[in-house]
Amino acid sequence: MKDGAVWIVDKAGHRRDTVRIKWYEDGAGRTYRQHHLGSDEVPNVPIARGDLARVDFYPRDAVPVFVGHYWLTGTPTPLAAIVACTDYSVAKGGQLVAYRWDGESKLSAEKFHWVGKE
Incomplete structure (x- = not known):
């Protein structure tokens, strides 16, 4: 400081x-x-x-949003009930991540799919 x-x-x-x-x-x-x-x-x-x-x-009652450019690591999981990141550092050897969204208003860890590490 x-x-x-x-x-x-x-x-x-x-x-x-x-x-x-x-x-x-x-x-x-x-x-x-x-x-x-x-x-x-x-x-x-x-x-x-x-x-x-x-x-x-971002309002808690808004539609789910999917983001990237965060370079996350670990097991893919929602950042919040309506926020998911699919950027898990694939360019640095991490996972290639996707989310299968079926219109649900709250996101679920079980709907993430990936290949690569973890």
């Missing part, structure tokens, strides 16, 4: 003062590490109330 700002040095040695948050969850009362979508390198300090003032969270 410097001058009250929170920052990390990423694996490439770059200093970062922004993080990818769990935009589908409310971050109130959480730390940056708890609300960050990614590594544990993010500081475990409380999120300042003003830092969430401009964030519109």
